[in-house]
Amino acid sequence: MGGLRELAVPFVVPGPCGVAIRDRLKHLTPQDERVLRAVGAHQGALASGDLKARCADGHDHSAQTWAARKRELTGVSSSRIAGAITKATHDQWALARRCQAAHIQNLAAGIRTLRHRLSLPVGEPGTKRAPGGYRSKNEWFHKSRRLAALEDRHAAAVAEWRAGRVRVVRGGKRLLNTRHHLTQAQLTEDQWRQRWEAERWFLAADGESGKRFGNETIRVNPDGEVSIRLPAPLAHLANTRHGRYTLTATVAFAHRGAEWADRIEANRAVAYRIHLDTGRGRWYLTASWQRPVIRTVPLETARARGMIGVDTNADHFAAYRLDVHGNPVGGPHRFLYDLTGTADHRDAQIRHALTRLINWAVHAGVAAIGIEDLDFTAEKTREKHGRRKRFRQLISGIPTGKLKARLVSMAAEQGLAIVAVDPAYTSQWGGQHWQKPLTTPHRTMSRHDAASIAIGRRALGHPVRRRTAPPPHDRSDRAGHRTVQAGPGDRGREGTRPPTTDRPPGGPSPSGKRKREPSASNTVRNAPRTQQWVQDSLMRTG
Template sequence: MGGLRQVTASFVVPGPSGVAIRSSLKGLTGQDETVLRLVGALLGSLASRDLRARCAAGLDHDGEQWARRKQALTGESSSRWAGSITRSTHEQWALARRGQLAHIQGLQAGIETITHRLAQPVGAKGFKGAPGGYRSRREWSAKSRRLHVLEDRLEQVRADWEAGRVRVVRGGKKQRLRWEAERWFLQFDGESGKRYGNETIRITPSGEVSIKLPAPLAGLANAPHGRYVLACRALFRHRGGQWADRIAVNRAVAYRIHYDVGRNRWYVTACWQNPPVRAVPLQAARAGGLVGVDMNADHLAAWRLDEHGNPVEPRRFDYQLDGTAPHRTAPHSTATHNCGMP
């Protein structure tokens, strides 16, 4: 039979490559918020300037230019902050390039489809998955004009791609406060071997949050070595044990402090990379049978599958999610933990 979709061969999906958890910063004093805003605004302006310099360099950028950019930023912040800003800039530029390429491919696909349909007689039906002609002369004329627009746009985007030009905006401009908050820069990658895995934004096992202030704002420090300690504590409820294990042995943890304008709250996000793990071969995973689970609003429906993927034994685990948070968590955990099948 023609026209049927072919089923791709089964494969084992690799595990997550990283982890990100978040905690709200409750109990910040007015001075804390002032310092966070000042640090974010200063580093954000440096990040915007660095991004502009990177975009201007285009494809001619090299390691020597990177070093000059970092050196210029170091004098206005610190070597660590400068390194974090330049790394973020390179990631933004690379993301913009990937988006630009995807835009080119989308324009090409649209042009090919319209060109094909314009070449068909008006009202012609499609055949074997290929689209037919347009329904009327009016639609044909409109799509003909649309084709010229797309061709002009493709020419412009291709010229930008070949010249290495990208257009990146750090934050939007719909709401002034949100626009400013999105442009703040308060993030730093982790450093293995440094105390608690991060020398610049540090969170201790007890949840104390401190920031190494950039040089122009060192006068705001309330702790030794140019650090500012927030009055609140960060508490990671989700995967908090994993986070604590990492910082206990000084493994790298990256942090980002950000302000949610809609909720009027400050948050800190911690993230780290998982070590690469070799995926189990599909044949080995099937050897002892598998369990297929369907998550529903009030129950888990599970089937034990044999080595060929055939369902051989059903199970159902009911749980009630109404009520308080502790009540919802308890039955959900019980249902999840008891879903192992012989």
């Protein structure tokens, strides 16, 4: 067992620190839409210029350069809009830096794998922990060329990282590349242009505590009336006082509406964002605010009422309920979802599966859900798994990032804690110790169901296997008893293991009849033929 890596300690995942709700802006007039498009395009151009200036600064960025950019934007918009644009610019630049670091790590992992496989003889078999050599000289040659290409990309990425240079596309690189593949995307050039422009608009404003209804730029009163503070060049479009434009549409947040109303009536900060869904032709308003940091419950409290272990797969969640001692209760549960189709469809599928999982956890009466702390950053590269394209697609299809965010926020609303555990060996050990013992004629156990038990036991602090190893031979019972899952004060804890049948070892069957006639012993070779060695029946020991 020396080759096993050290397992990370389970921990309770911190709760959500923010809230976002959305409602549709219905029955907008043509004038309303013209004003929204004009404001979005004007502020989007300012955001693009500010992002270009921030990327040009690189490592030379400082508080003085930030203040200079904000003063420049204030003259063509307003102080609050300038602050919102510069803050969004810094968030986007920081995200690009994190993505750049992840790209460098991914390239480095691929280079290490290629160098290892190229160093092995052709045809060298691999192991469970490391891939082997390549299968032919032709494949070895092509992989050596790929190694050179990855090394060149890695050197260029490291140079850009050290220089503080990032590559950011406002509107998204994927949508930009779609312009060259309109036929495959089933879009016309005009449809693509509308989507591209809508993605580059900037119609957002950060909240301000102490200001009226928590936001001066985009204000929503308790009646749902929406008004926008227009930038200086568009002040002539205002239809109310103080350079504001009031929309004819109103909003009514069905989800968390009472919490939102309490915040704006207390003049607490609420941020708003207006965006257009070009596919449906609908306008939406999103309200968001921060929550105070919620203190997570202690791990012992989360374990007090048992646990539900969840194994995440590419098409379903496998879940099993366990009591506080780590014993499975009931049967396995599977919550299916389909991750094909559009992003909205995939998001709805994940949300629906998590809703059913959380409702079952609440009905079962547990206080926490145990789940693997999955991260497939370095495991889905083709350098590591070679030709196993289906396996790489399977790993890539597991929604790890979106699952973590949604599960934590949805579970917090029901008072459930999330316990993250190390994912190492859960499928292997679960299948080894739990799949066969729990399989019955009326219950089929899959490897994923057994893995959910392993995850739940690890979250509860128990070992995955059902029993520990026998004691050493210097004990008085000579390795006859096993330490089962019992507390220190339980009676019979140190007793021998009970028999697996209804009679003592070596004793007669319950009917009192032997299944076959006794045979003569072959140990005495010189006994007379008329005399037979018949073994007496053994005495009962209990």
